[in-house]
Amino acid sequence: MTEGFLFQALIYLTAAIVCVPIAKRLGMGSVLGYLFAGIVIGPYALGFIGREGQDIMHFAEFGVVMMLFLIGLELEPSHFWRMRHRILGMGSAQIIITALVVCAGMMLLNFNWKTALASSLALAMSSTAMVLQSLKEKGLGDTEAGRSSFAVLLFQDIAVIPILALLPLLAVSTGHGTGGQGRAILEGLPGWLQTAAVLGAGGSVVLAGRFVIVPFLRLMARTNLRELLTAAALLIVIGTAFLMQLVGLSPALGTFLAGVVLANSEFRHELESDIEPFKGLLLGLFFIAVGASINFNLLIDSPLQVISLVFAVIAVKTIVLLGTGRLFKLNFDQNLIFALGLSQVGEFAFVLFGFMHQLHILPDRLTDRMMAVTALSMTITPLLLFINERFILPHFGTLEAEEKEADIIDVQHPVIIAGFGDFGSTIGRFLRANGIAATILDNDSDRVDLLRKMGFKVFYGDAGRTDILKSAGADAARVLITAVADPSTNCDLVEKIQKYYPHLTIMVRTKDREDAYEMLDMGVKDVYRESLDTSIRLGVDVLVKLGYRRYAATRAGQNFLKYDEAALLRLAPHRHDEKSYIYNAREQITLQEQLLANDRDVNPTINDHAWESDLRADSEAKE
Amino acid sequence: MHSNFRSTFTNDENDAATPAKTIPRQGVGTHDETPLPAPRVLILFAHPRFEKSRVNRALLDALPLSDALTLHDLYEIYPDYNIDVEAEKKILLAHDILIWHHPFYMYSAPAILKQWLDLVLEYGWAHGAGGDFLKDKTAFNVITTGGTREAYRRDGFNRFTIREFLCPFEQTARLCKMTYLPPFAVQGTYRLTDEELARQAADYGFLLQQLAADACSHEEMGQFTFLNDWIEDRQRIQTP
Numbered sequence: 105m106t107e108g109f110l111f112q113a114l115i116y117l118t119a120a121i122v123c124v125p126i127a128k129r130l131g132m133g134s135v136l137g138y139l140f141a142g143i144v145i146g147p148y149a150l151g152f153i154g155r156e157g158q159d160i161m162h163f164a165e166f167g168v169v170m171m172l173f174l175i176g177l178e179l180e181p182s183h184f185w186r187m188r189h190r191i192l193g194m195g196s197a198q199i200i201i202t203a204l205v206v207c208a209g210m211m212l213l214n215f216n217w218k219t220a221l222a223s224s225l226a227l228a229m230s231s232t233a234m235v236l237q238s239l240k241e242k243g244l245g246d247t248e249a250g251r252s253s254f255a256v257l258l259f260q261d262i263a264v265i266p267i268l269a270l271l272p273l274l275a276v277s278t279g280h281g282t283g284g285q286g287r288a289i290l291e292g293l294p295g296w297l298q299t300a301a302v303l304g305a306g307g308s309v310v311l312a313g314r315f316v317i318v319p320f321l322r323l324m325a326r327t328n329l330r331e332l333l334t335a336a337a338l339l340i341v342i343g344t345a346f347l348m349q350l351v352g353l354s355p356a357l358g359t360f361l362a363g364v365v366l367a368n369s370e371f372r373h374e375l376e377s378d379i380e381p382f383k384g385l386l387l388g389l390f391f392i393a394v395g396a397s398i399n400f401n402l403l404i405d406s407p408l409q410v411i412s413l414v415f416a417v418i419a420v421k422t423i424v425l426l427g428t429g430r431l432f433k434l435n436f437d438q439n440l441i442f443a444l445g446l447s448q449v450g451e452f453a454f455v456l457f458g459f460m461h462q463l464h465i466l467p468d469r470l471t472d473r474m475m476a477v478t479a480l481s482m483t484i485t486p487l488l489l490f491i492n493e494r495f496i497l498p499h500f501g502t503l504e505a506e507e508k509e510a511d512i513i514d515v516q517h518p519v520i521i522a523g524f525g526d527f528g529s530t531i532g533r534f535l536r537a538n539g540i541a542a543t544i545l546d547n548d549s550d551r552v553d554l555l556r557k558m559g560f561k562v563f564y565g566d567a568g569r570t571d572i573l574k575s576a577g578a579d580a581a582r583v584l585i586t587a588v589a590d591p592s593t594n595c596d597l598v599e600k601i602q603k604y605y606p607h608l609t610i611m612v613r614t615k616d617r618e619d620a621y622e623m624l625d626m627g628v629k630d631v632y633r634e635s636l637d638t639s640i641r642l643g644v645d646v647l648v649k650l651g652y653r654r655y656a657a658t659r660a661g662q663n664f665l666k667y668d669e670a671a672l673l674r675l676a677p678h679r680h681d682e683k684s685y686i687y688n689a690r691e692q693i694t695l696q697e698q699l700l701a702n703d704r705d706v707n708p709t710i711n712d713h714a715w716e717s718d719l720r721a722d723s724e725a726k727e
Numbered sequence: 728m729h730s731n732f733r734s735t736f737t738n739d740e741n742d743a744a745t746p747a748k749t750i751p752r753q754g755v756g757t758h759d760e761t762p763l764p765a766p767r768v769l770i771l772f773a774h775p776r777f778e779k780s781r782v783n784r785a786l787l788d789a790l791p792l793s794d795a796l797t798l799h800d801l802y803e804i805y806p807d808y809n810i811d812v813e814a815e816k817k818i819l820l821a822h823d824i825l826i827w828h829h830p831f832y833m834y835s836a837p838a839i840l841k842q843w844l845d846l847v848l849e850y851g852w853a854h855g856a857g858g859d860f861l862k863d864k865t866a867f868n869v870i871t872t873g874g875t876r877e878a879y880r881r882d883g884f885n886r887f888t889i890r891e892f893l894c895p896f897e898q899t900a901r902l903c904k905m906t907y908l909p910p911f912a913v914q915g916t917y918r919l920t921d922e923e924l925a926r927q928a929a930d931y932g933f934l935l936q937q938l939a940a941d942a943c944s945h946e947e948m949g950q951f952t953f954l955n956d957w958i959e960d961r962q963r964i965q966t967p
Contacts, residue, residue, distance in 0.1 A: 653778050658806035 115152045119145045120388055134241060135234045136486035138388050142395020143483075153396055160393045165356075166345070167386025168233055168451050170379050172261060172356040173341050175232070176363020177376050179258075184364075187255055194252055194428050195259020198446075202228040202424045206417070218274050222465045223474060225267050226457055227417055231450035231482055232257045233387055238445065238489060243590050247547065248434055249441040256428075256446060264452050265357045268459065269302040275463035305351040309344060309358055313365030321371045337378040340366075356452070390451070391482075398479040399472060410473065414480045418488075422447040437497050444492050448485035449478040498569055517543045518582045520608075522567035522597055524551060524560075527613055527634060528587030532560065542585075543576045568596045570604050584608045591619045598626055617672065624676045631672075640665055767795040768938050769822035770869075773829040773840040775802055782871045782916045782924060783830065789928035795939035797822065801839045808842055815847045820860060824938055825905070827896060828869040831912075834885070834892045836868075844899060853903040865945055866900040867908035867954070868893055869931070875915035876953075890952065906945055911954040930958045937961075 119141035127137030145152040206224035324336045345355030425443035460466040519542040545567040555562040611630040614620040647657035829836045878884045900907035937943045951957040
């Protein structure tokens with residue numbers, strides 16, 4: 105029954121499409137959704153997929169490979185340079201301390217030192233795929249926690265290269281692996297030569313990226329066939345991965361390197377957008393496979409052992425990460441996000457454990473167990489992050505807020521601005537210039553620091569939390585402005601305010617028309633599309649540049665704004681009914697064109713009688 | 728030559744910071760006297776639909792070339808009605824003669840000119856205690872009306888004369904201790920033939936030239952009901 109590619113694809117896609125939206129609705133992020141989808145269709149629940157889940161995972165690991173290529177692409181050398189302290193400092197501290205603690209623990213449990221050292225290095229890895237995805241979804245990418253997580257992950261990803269290169273050295277005494285498939289070329293070579301080959305392969309990727317790939321892409325681009333460039337992009341990734349596998353290196357690392365080399369080329373964005381969709385799908389598949397590969401038999405046989413192992417690993421990693429964050433002066437709540445976020449064992453551990461198994465550093469049973477620990481820890485961290493966000497952070501967040509409460513309560517501001525990026529800060533500055541003080545909520549601790557120095561009254565924290573709103577004076581305020589860039593955050597915030605602070609007038613920044621409809625549906629009256637006014641202002645200036653009178657152009661702009669807002673309101677009720685929406689939209693466009701045509705019509709009829717007195721046949725002349 | 732007028736006003740929008748714009752270097756001016764050191768005549772032009780106005784375009788095209796003339800196009804400079812009072816005061820101080828040039832809308836001036844009067848002519852600056860900054864300057868209206876001169880009579884369609892309708896301007900000028908001159912009016916505009924329009928435009932150019940050169944007696948001009956009549960009188964004397 106489970107035969108055939110179509111059936112498999114059907115199962116995977118259905119599972120993803122059912123589970124991911126539910127997980128997102130519950131605020132747990134897509135990664136957890138994919139993992140649950142995997143567990144559900146896996147051999148221990150519905151049984152749609154059996155052991156072939158492992159094969160799928162190997163295939164889907166390619167998603168990780170692509171992700172690293174993309175990360176490499178986004179990492180311009182200058183950016184890399186700016187983050188060097190964080191990457192080297194935090195990254196090395198995290199790996200070395202975690203590995204030492206785990207290694208010591210395992211040696212206490214009577215494992216031999218080689219096994220302990222190798223597995224501890226693998227366990228020190230965190231999941232780049234999962235963490236970056238979660239941070240992006242929660243909009244934390246630009247916070248201190250986000251940047252630190254990225255730095256540490258990057259260091260880990262790079263560290264995999266030397267670890268992979270060093271593992272054969274650990275295996276020397278036990279003899280070589282008996283036929284790892286992809287490593288034919290290096291089989292039988294002494295350890296030091298393998299190490300040299302590995303380093304040579306890395307170097308050749310760098311050189312090829314510089315001198316071969318870019319000219320090759322230029323050639324492809326000249327054909328003007330889009331799909332050929334996509335094919336070329338895939339070829340680069342797959343080729344690099346293949347080369348790496350040939351010398352026994354992690355393909356992910358190779359492609360990462362290739363990505364960094366290409367980051368400065370003119371094809372950067374092209375490659376990015378070509379690879380992105382493949383990466384997204386494959387990563388989803390990868391998480392599903394991880395979920396499906398969790399060996400519940402092991403869990404049933406020795407539940408205590410596995411579970412205590414998982415929690416021991418997570419606990420050790422969290423504590424070490426907290427210490428690292430502390431050392432690098434992260435705020436407590438940022439530090440918590442950082443530490444819990446990175447507390448799982450990552451996808452590279454699968455690769456490393458597999459490699460160690462081949463090299464006989466790890467026995468079969470232990471490999472299985474370690475794989476299970478890795479998969480389970482990946483399932484647990486999104487849950488931990490969720491718990492942290494909902495139940496732990498609110499308490500600690502308020503601790504910080506309460507220190508400031510005194511000076512908030514004696515000055516009650518009538519306006520609260522949630523989100524103080526460029527949009528929000530412009531509002532804030534405008535209000536301040538007119539003598540209106542506003543209380544500002546923002547969840548980027550860097551920005552909060554800066555704004556405090558500039559004399560703004562800023563609360564660090566998520567405006568979606570009622571306790572933060574309370575301490576910001578929502579009880580006494582009159583207007584709340586949501587100026588967050590992310591529409592879904594704005595949505596949540598509006599829901600909360602409507603529930604807990606119905607007296608507040610809500611004024612919402614929305615991204616586009618769709619987003620504005622959403623807000624209107626929720627009963628918000630003051631909805632501001634973020635780019636509407638600017639684009640009209642630009643349009644007015646275009647008219648002026650083309651020779652229109654400035655006043656006529658300004659009026660045309662004002663009218664357009666008015667018509668457009670009116671059309672938005674009129675169309676809002678119809679948008680759920682697709683057909684009538686299209687019909688009405690067309691009607692509205694026609695109407696708008698008519699109205700505007702009236703405005704610039706040179707033939708002085710219908711409107712503006714008063715202005716035409718010097719052209720019109722005045723009745724006075726009839727006397 | 729008329730077709731490019733609009734762009735003459737708009738092609739250098741980058742210097743919006745300097746609201747005063749000197750007149751375009753075109754038109755029928757014939758003078759070759761040495762230019763006066765300071766500008767003398769300020770034309771406050773207000774027309775919300777200038778792009779449609781044949782008559783006013785002809786009038787502006789007839790402005791003589793002179794450094795003594797400043798054309799200040801209110802709707803172009805303040806499309807949002809947000810008049811920069813301090814800048815306007817500065818410009819006023821730099822001139823001796825102030826012309827309110829506008830179409831005669833509903834027996835008065837377009838809205839922005841009223842806005843200008845209300846905001847710029849401040850108490851304590853233009854009038855009232857210490858309000859002597861405009862003292863001894865001269866002001867008058869240049870208007871275009873759809874109705875003929877006959878329509879603006881007690882027994883005519885509009886029941887009042889142009890001078891009566893312009894009373895608010897006249898008294899405003901008085902209040903600011905300025906001399907108020909009779910209006911220059913182009914009337915019955917919808918019926919004007921191109922030849923008649925060209926002649927009236929030339930008259931306007933002549934008037935401005937005389938004012939810019941300070942070549943006429945304001946007292947004498949004040950004797951006439953319309954400056955059009957003074958010009959006719961002047962030209963009759965000059966060209967017998």
